[in-house]
Amino acid sequence: MCGIFFRVVRDVEDSTCDKVQLQRIRDALRCRGPDCANTITIELNNVGKLTFFSTVLSMRDPLTVQPLQSVDTTNILQFNGEIYDVAGDLKEYGNNLLLDEAELDNDQIGPGRNDTSLVMHLFERFGVQMTIQCLRGEYAFVYFDRANQTVWWARDCIGRRSLLVNSSVPGEFSLSSVPSFDHEKRKNWVEVKGGSLFKLDLSQMNLETEIPWTVDENTSNLTYPYSTISHTAFDEYKPEQFYLSEFESILREAVQRRVLAITHAAHSNYAILFSGGIDCTVLAYHLITILHDHSLTIDFLNVAFENPRTGGGYNTPDRLLGRRSFEELSKAPGCVNAKCKLNFVEINIPFHEAQEYKAQVIDLMYPKQSVMDYSIALAFFFAARGVGHITLSFESGQLSQKAEEYSTPSRILISGLGADELYAGYSRHSAGFRRGGYDTLAEELALDFGRLHERNLGRDDRVGANWGKELRYPFLDEDFVKFSLECPLSYKIRADFESEFIGKYLIRLFARKVGLYRAAEESKRAIQFGARSAKMDIGSGKIKGTDTFL
Template identity: 35%
Template sequence: MCGILFSIAPTTYSPPHSTSTSLPDLISRRGPDITNTHVTTFANYTLTFTSSVLSLRGKLTPQPLIDPVSGSVLCWNGEAWRINSALAPAGVNDGEEVLKLLLSAEAPEKGFAGIAGPWACVFFDAVRGRVWFGRDCLGRRSLLELRKGRWKDGVTIASVGDGHEGWKEVEAEGLRYFGLHSGEEGVVPFLHQEDRDEGQVSMELPFPKLSRTIEPGGCLNTDSPEVGELKEVLLESVRIRVADIPEPPGPGRKVRLAILFSGGLDCSVIARLVHECLPLDEAVDLLNVAFENKRFVEARNKANEASKYKRQTQPPGAAAAAEEPPREGAMDPYSICPDRITGLATYAELQKICPGRLWNFIQINVPYPELLSHRQSVINLIHPHNTEMDLSIGVAFYFASRGTGYHFPGGQPYCSSARVLLSGLGADELLGGYARHATAFRFRSFMGLLEELQIDVKRLGKRNLGRDDRVLAHWGREARYPFLDEDVVAWCLGTRVIGKCGGGEEEVVEGKRVLRLLARILGMQEVAGEKKRAVQFGSRSARMEAGEKGRVKGTAVIS
């Protein structure tokens, strides 16, 4: 994981990025191990490259990476799990391997097409006089752009902005470039091979189009081949992402890996597969976040008061005497959060089916005043996203990735040392886990379900991964997404709809049928039945104020 800050401007002008001193600091927070700057001139332009590094692959290698022969420069923020279909060897710095690949490729776009894994980068090809920049086709790493008018008047490209207006997300649609000699600007798009025009320069997408095969009849059960196939590709995805994680700096043995853990289906299956990939003596942190939601606390207190009053005014022996008595004393606002309840239940289930593994369940409790003190920082990080929903999701990831809470049981203060976070994100889009998938099936059967899945596929790279990356990386940690591995995505898209979602209404409505069956064969019977719940509602980070109404969909702009 790295932070990128790049600017290009005519040598007689200044770049258009904000003069705020917060931007370099925000870049350095993403990569706390080392930060360097390299400045060069080319064709009457000044190019300034700044990179911060969170060292997770091979030896600590400062960036920007510079080729001494050509003068080409690479700012790399990513993980090249595979290069030209071969796994990157252990102990090798993948940024250095990517630079070698780009320098030896017939053209940069051919080099990038051979990389499997999340990435965002800026690459100055000094041989051809072009600046290339972009994100992988799924948009798993953040990259923002700030400019006023033409690029030739100055551009800033960065992993994170400073919250000021003008920043735009670099779309995960392809590899963009500026021609320093010609002044041209263009993009080499990601396309399926069958969608390319004759002679068009493009990069082939690493997964097929969504299978529209519908085979009527039959049902999906634990003996169905699709369940075993999903386990195979998902297990390999997890194995790649947890292998060879370096021990965090500092004295003593440290935990290397943490999981963003709500106790729900997606993250729990990931946790269970982690158990099959790591040695038993490797502890894993389960980061579970819960908020002091004033609206829920007030509603609960009002209900208790109403119950108490009713009991006091009813005559002895009345039906009210059979009601649950009101809770006395101060209420714990965190224990009533849905994700805390399911998290603890799944933690207990993991302990039973994964004997010998130390799972550290970390209760990350966020008091309302602490949320307010960090609110503006999160608003700046999620920018240019700016809705109430963006904020409620952003604060949940912000505090979860900070990793500071209390160890359960016992309540001792604890701060996770892990620099790698696993997330179950992506399963809902690929396997039909949203309520709207079930609604589409009720109205139009499998054709309606396929149309809804197709919408999700088309916008995989346009969703919110850039926003999430800016928040999660703020604490010097890297999020990894096993469900968004190229091979997992390829399996999900290439598998018939019944093989993912089931063959009947009850199975489709349940959501992610094949993943629930996988949870069962992995021994997680309780998890297999957990309902889908969005992070902002499970952690109670949404609609925090007492009496707040009218923002159910969270589309209101942040005030």
């Protein structure tokens, strides 16, 4: 995880740059990348002054200082994210990018090379567009091609990392992982659209090119590594066992890629955002079985808020469910003899502490401004911080109760985001199915998946990364997305004999297969209600989630 800030100013003396605001942005970027901070400044004739400021949260050896500048060409790369594989025409460059389980030496976890340096090499040798077509991972970047005096930038095709752009002032152009913290100036900052690659000709500051991702392979644009959602309801030729087996193996590989992409020996902890719901419990199962024979620690981060409006203390729905699912995992056949240690970490947030950080959370989640976005962002903000108490621990086959203050050292946060959008986890999906059958369901799912970059991912990245953490999304792995979009709709929603609709059908099948029977029966509960971070002020019950703060 890294922090990116880039600005080009044609007339430095007339620049609207505010030094105080720039410093606040840099401070916020240092929170994202505490291991390294560096600036490169260039002045180009007929262009102006270019400033590249980067911070680094080092996840792979060796620590690569950013902005990364090539020796021969003086091109500059700012890269935020992880590359898990290289496919297509450049697939040979994916060799040894990550180690396979069979290659691990005892407890050693890690990839074979640094991905930022790899991306720079591929950009210079094959060009940006061809390289982006072949990369698989979660990233955002800014790349300066000095010879052609162009700047390229993008989020990955799903949009899993934050990147904002401001081109509102003539003669100025800015990109950043976080927005301006000035309430007036930040109105011109918008999220870079996921699903497009952008290029700016610096000699003509108003000449911006957008290269979109598309499902059409016969195009000069970029081609998605997956197709549009299938409208097929049932598969008459392949049995249920086929889809269950594919689901299991592809999701396991997706989790494995996100677990093994770390090298530092000091990083012996992993963490998962854990509400106890079926999505995160299934991911936790894979996490435990992948790390089964390694002396590592997995922290289960469960957040609860003191909500004066609802009362009830910290025994929130997600707290009760989280404990129950944690205990069920400890008894599951694939987990019971695990060598790794499991910690259930209760993160209790008093009302006064939530209020103390309210302004910061609102700033970080911008350009999202709604009450609902704040409720969700608040929960992610404190869950990602990972400061609480270990109350349950599972080690050497024994489940024990504790009361130990704790702060997770893990820099990796596994998130279950994407399962609802791919497998019909929201009530509106059931409503769409009831209204128009599987065709309407497919339309609703396509809409939700297509706007993840705008509705969820940028916001979650900005608030979670504030603590020097990196969110990783196994359900949004490109291979898993491809399988899920092609999967018949009956494995997403199915009607039972009582005419009730069962969403996330295939995920529930898998949970039952591995012994997670109670988790398999859990219904969807939004994090803001499960953790009680929604509408915490007395008298706020009538406020709508779509209302804005600003």
